[in-house]
Amino acid sequence: RAPNDFGTYLATVLPLPLALIVFSVMDWKKKLGLLALSLLLAACLLLTFARGAWLGFFVGFLFLLIFTGWKRLVAALVILALLASLTALIAPSAIKALQDSFSKLGSDTSSIDRLLIWKTGWRMFLDRPVFGHGLNTFMGVFEKYKPADYQWIVYAHNCFLQMAAETGIIGLLVFLWFCVSVFIRAISKFFAASDKFLKAAVIGAAACIIATLVNSFVDTNLYSLPLAVLFWSLCGLAVARVRPE
Numbered sequence: 001r002a003p004n005d006f007g008t009y010l011a012t013v014l015p016l017p018l019a020l021i022v023f024s025v026m027d028w029k030k031k032l033g034l035l036a037l038s039l040l041l042a043a044c045l046l047l048t049f050a051r052g053a054w055l056g057f058f059v060g061f062l063f064l065l066i067f068t069g070w071k072r073l074v075a076a077l078v079i080l081a082l083l084a085s086l087t088a089l090i091a092p093s094a095i096k097a098l099q100d101s102f103s104k105l106g107s108d109t110s111s112i113d114r115l116l117i118w119k120t121g122w123r124m125f126l127d128r129p130v131f132g133h134g135l136n137t138f139m140g141v142f143e144k145y146k147p148a149d150y151q152w153i154v155y156a157h158n159c160f161l162q163m164a165a166e167t168g169i170i171g172l173l174v175f176l177w178f179c180v181s182v183f184i185r186a187i188s189k190f191f192a193a194s195d196k197f198l199k200a201a202v203i204g205a206a207a208c209i210i211a212t213l214v215n216s217f218v219d220t221n222l223y224s225l226p227l228a229v230l231f232w233s234l235c236g237l238a239v240a241r242v243r244p245e
Helices: 002-013 015-022 028-047 051-066 070-090 093-104 109-127 138-145 159-192 196-215 225-239
Strands: none
Touching (some): 002 028, 109 159, 196 225
């Protein structure tokens, strides 16, 4: 669990310094220091071997690049492709094996285990689809729905499915409505702002939120207290009212 949680933390915070870099909101010395820090965080993220965190960061970073202009988007995609190719050639065998595991999703042990948990969670949701089984009841109810030969009592490893099972479609839709509202507010602030730092901070925070949400499809980020606090803090940062001095 620790590597997955650490990977989620890194994938969540990394888009913010990258936003400050690509929007050039500081002098070259600070930019160079922030770039060095970002590369260190990216290396740590790679070494967590957390595939969900990798995917979350990639989607969040692409979202960020959309707002920097098509030239930077194309350049970044080319650089990412080159880095991926270089990693495939010179990376340690463990990282290469994890890269290869993406082609085996659905047939490896981890995927099979998650699919079983998701099928069980889906049955729980279908049994009480409107209001769910109640807050914080997933693990208790899971025991009643899991296959008899499955020994573990676990979270859903999919925050959205767990919300649906615990709070029903009503609770899940309320959460999704909140997330959409945050993104609409953040994007509106981005286009309305004239200050480059504010633009970078707002869209960087939105990219961080996307990284967490994408990762939440395969993990339990929003049910980890430290990661949940980070997520809600970023939501506050993305929509905070900024008053001119």
